[in-house]
Amino acid sequence: MSSAARPDPPPDDDDPIDRSGLRPRYWERVPLSSMSRGEWEALCDGCGKCCLNKLEDEETGEVALTRVACRLFDDASCRCGQYDIRHQFVPECIVLTAETLPDHLYWLPQTCAYRLVHEGRPLYDWHPLISGTPETVHDAGVSVRGLSVPEFEVDEEEWEDHIIEEPL
Numbered sequence: 763m764s765s766a767a768r769p770d771p772p773p774d775d776d777d778p779i780d781r782s783g784l785r786p787r788y789w790e791r792v793p794l795s796s797m798s799r800g801e802w803e804a805l806c807d808g809c810g811k812c813c814l815n816k817l818e819d820e821e822t823g824e825v826a827l828t829r830v831a832c833r834l835f836d837d838a839s840c841r842c843g844q845y846d847i848r849h850q851f852v853p854e855c856i857v858l859t860a861e862t863l864p865d866h867l868y869w870l871p872q873t874c875a876y877r878l879v880h881e882g883r884p885l886y887d888w889h890p891l892i893s894g895t896p897e898t899v900h901d902a903g904v905s906v907r908g909l910s911v912p913e914f915e916v917d918e919e920e921w922e923d924h925i926i927e928e929p930l
């Protein structure tokens with residue numbers, strides 16, 4: 763059986779991302795710029811790493827990830843607490859699109875599904891689109907669930923003490 767003919771994984775009721783009604787294995791054959799809104803959103807693996815604050819070295823341009831999370835990040839669910847209206851609270855939150863993706867590759871996590879697809883690489887087996895459940899991203903130890911600290915608890919001068927390195 764070809765991979766394109768493989769059936770969609772069964773829906774998971776706990777997955778806040780609607781992954782139903784997607785074209786089979788679309789991420790392997792549909793360019794990022796041609797994905798539907800639903801397909802684009804479903805590509806997010808829910809790792810939460812893009813909601814962590816980063817430190818950028820002004821001289822080298824190097825980016826370090828910290829475990830200090832955005833004020834809207836819910837560490838228990840590993841999700842944005844107010845995704846649909848987040849810009850009311852965090853206007854600087856990035857809107858990732860096929861057009862803006864290249865500008866953000868320098869800081870996106872190594873495992874980010876948008877980065878992987880952009881680079882022509884396969885998704886990992888723990889990606890919810892493959893496994894059929896968002897739990898596998900946590901089981902694989904690549905999410906930040908239970909690992910972050912809220913930014914209102916840590917002064918910005920102390921973020922350096924909370925640098926983490928990939929792989930997590």
Ligand code: SF4
Pocket residue numbers: 805806807808809810811812813870871873874875876
């Ligand atoms: S790093 Fe990428 S895959 Fe992970 S939560 Fe952010 S957008 Fe989704």
Ligand code: SF4
Pocket residue numbers: 812813814832833834835836841842843844845848849852855856
């Ligand atoms: S506003 Fe929401 S999506 Fe944006 S960085 Fe914060 S927690 Fe993440």
